[in-house]
């Protein structure tokens with residue numbers, strides 16, 4: 001039934017360019033099949049400040065503002081955040097496939113999903129504000145090793161879909177940082193504090209910057225990057241990530 005309802009042209013293109021779903025292996029025309037999208041990345045209520053999943057009904061949810069207790073107590077330096085899903089198995093395969101497998105079709109898919117999320121959420125639009133898309137930069141050693149910045153690969157495709165300018169080097173690393181992976185939350189903040197700089201040629205006065213990263217864990221990296229953008233004149237920063245690491249109390253126990 002679903003197949004019959006799909007536009008003929010889209011079906012023809014998919015038939016010509018088959019690929020396997022990254023999550024279930026089904027051979028069809030997209031890097032993530034519609035069934036996996038629906039089942040593994042459901043559209044759940046998320047904190048508008050940091051994209052943590054919110055309970056559907058519970059004390060955490062403030063119906064007026066939809067912000068989690070953490071954001072209400074200590075908001076990050078970005079103003080809003082959007083995530084497609086949680087950074088948990090098996091959805092984490094999507095980020096790992098892009099980052100370590102170089103499967104750029106996943107960046108395209110993430111960009112299209114993020115663009116759709118933004119279009120559904122008009123509160124992210126700032127009337128009259130110039131908008132641009134930036135990506136969290138990699139350190140030069142990691143960029144040389146990987147050969148590409150997965151966040152920029154998502155960001156530039158997102159910009160194309162939203163018809164916005166994007167600059168790969170508007171945000172740069174002012175210094176090398178350690179990998180955040182093994183650090184506790186306080187250590188993560190210290191590790192990235194002052195780590196980002198805005199290119200001197202960039203004019204961000206009053207701009208709304210869409211800041212892209214592949215994963216948000218504690219939000220420390222995105223917050224430090226947002227602070228650099230705001231110090232350079234940006235009026236608003238919206239963080240856009242493919243996946244969001246759940247808070248410790250949201251992760252399943254051992």
Ligand SMILES: [Zn+2]
Pocket residue numbers: 021022023024025026032033034035036037
């Ligand atoms: Zn699938």
Ligand SMILES: [Zn+2]
Pocket residue numbers: 047048049050051052067068069070071072
């Ligand atoms: Zn929050």
